[in-house]
């Protein structure tokens with residue numbers, strides 16, 4: 001049994017990690033004391049790395065992790081992981097997106113109420129021995145407008161609670177539909193409508209190029225006087241310098257922040273010092289429940305990856321529903337084998353790969369098939385370093401043009417997957433389909449119609465369609481003690497070029513291949529194990 005080594009380098013609930021800790025084939029090392037340098041020294045001997053947000057998984061760490069197959073994040077945001085570097089190296093990055101949604105939403109709501117009623121400030125004053133009732137007059141949430149920027153898991157949960165407090169909720173998210181907004185009882189709005197119309201604004205987007213400083217001085221200028229803003233998502237979505245100014249000018253009556261542009265935040269951050277700003281040290285997901293939930297989710301999926309089982313929550317792979325995965329998975333093997341076969345027949349450096357999905361396949365999510373074709377194609381030349389994660393990246397790196405075409409009709413087959421590979425000197429076409437009870441079949445090689453199970457070692461000859469050719473090859477193979485398991489012959493026209501494909505029981509030596517190639521009338525011989 002394989003023995004996988006997993007390094008857990010941040011504090012993660014051991015109760016949640018039980019499935020990983022108890023797996024017979026997995027050794028888990030929990031080492032939360034590693035410095036960046038020691039992490040670099042030890043990472044080479046691990047198959048997987050599990051982190052929360054403390055460990056910085058840099059390109060250097062990923063490079064040093066020569067055996068790394070996966071990096072797991074016990075939480076949502078993966079901004080402490082260099083996902084691009086992981087993708088380039090073919091390392092899968094997974095997160096645990098669902099486990100801390102409710103905790104972070106509840107923390108946001110706790111901050112919303114605290115902000116409205118100045119609870120932290122009043123608490124601090126009384127703890128200091130001062131019974132001050134005048135300074136802490138708050139506002140009600142009842143009847144106020146809450147603007148939510150980013151209406152994903154957390155944003156939509158915040159909305160439900162706000163509605164229960166009789167707030168009017170405006171929501172903006174590029175993926176929000178009117179239908180969903182209506183169903184949840186929120187008003188689908190633009191960023192401008194939220195900025196100009198809300199009494200409270202809360203952000204729940206990831207921190208990406210498009211959301212960096214989503215709220216900046218320009219937006220603060222257009223807000224209602226006395227607006228209150230919250231950030232329990234990521235530091236940097238609200239421009240901190242602009243927020244300081246807006247609070248000091250009185251435009252913003254208060255802010256509640258769980259996250260900061262630089263963490264840990266210190267007294268050097270002016271927001272930490274402003275009385276109107278209430279703060280927590282990135283505690284959104286810090287509940288017993290959330291920490292167990294995210295550990296269960298990430299531990300389970302990591303185990304699936306190590307066991308080569310299907311897994312969820314990959315950040316650098318397309319995400320498919322279970323149903324979509326079920327319908328597409330029978331084609332995955334066909335796609336990879338079609339890619340490998342195409343690579344074995346193509347001569348010269350590949351310039352362009354066309355992938356055509358016809359018939360029923362045209363309605364499916366075909367990204368996993370495209371990745372499988374590329375894995376088969378590029379893996380033929382580059383070996384094991386190519387996987388589903390880095391195959392598109394490697395194609396891009398080799399400046400190979402990729403095209404994908406979908407067409408809902410096919411004259412002969414219910415569904416057909418076709419790969420056209422163009423090199424600087426030639427082109428190869430491979431097409432395949434799934435046939436009930438038989439599984440994947442290759443049905444076309446260039447313009448030859450064939451019916452071939454894509455498995456085992458294939459010997460392919462292109463030769464002149466003339467009497468005796470098959471016999472000569474068969475005799476030669478018999479003399480070399482090579483058994484033929486199956487045979488296909490196709491031709492364009494009588495006496496023209498013909499294609500023969502033999503499935504043979506063992507890989508041929510170079511001498512036998514050369515002797516076949518030297519038979520008169522044989523134009524080309526190729527052998528591939530797929």
Ligand SMILES: NC(=O)C1=CN([C@@H]2O[C@H](COP(=O)(O)OP(=O)(O)OC[C@H]3O[C@@H](n4cnc5c(N)ncnc54)[C@H](O)[C@@H]3O)[C@@H](O)[C@H]2O)C=CC1
Nearest residue numbers: 076077104150151152153154173204205206232233284285
């Ligand atoms: N404070 C904490 O401890 C925690 C913080 N978070 C952070 O909260 C944020 C949201 O998490 P989830 O709701 O789970 O993620 P999610 O992926 O479910 O939702 C994010 C939403 O933001 C939307 N979005 C993306 N670009 C946008 C844009 N330019 N404008 C408006 N919306 C945009 C997306 O369409 C998506 O619906 C993440 O940044 C996450 O890292 C999550 C958990 C704990």
Ligand SMILES: O=C(O)CCC(=O)C(=O)O
Nearest residue numbers: 052053075076077285286
């Ligand atoms: O691990 C944590 O507590 C941080 C949670 C978080 O920010 C996230 O899941 O994105």
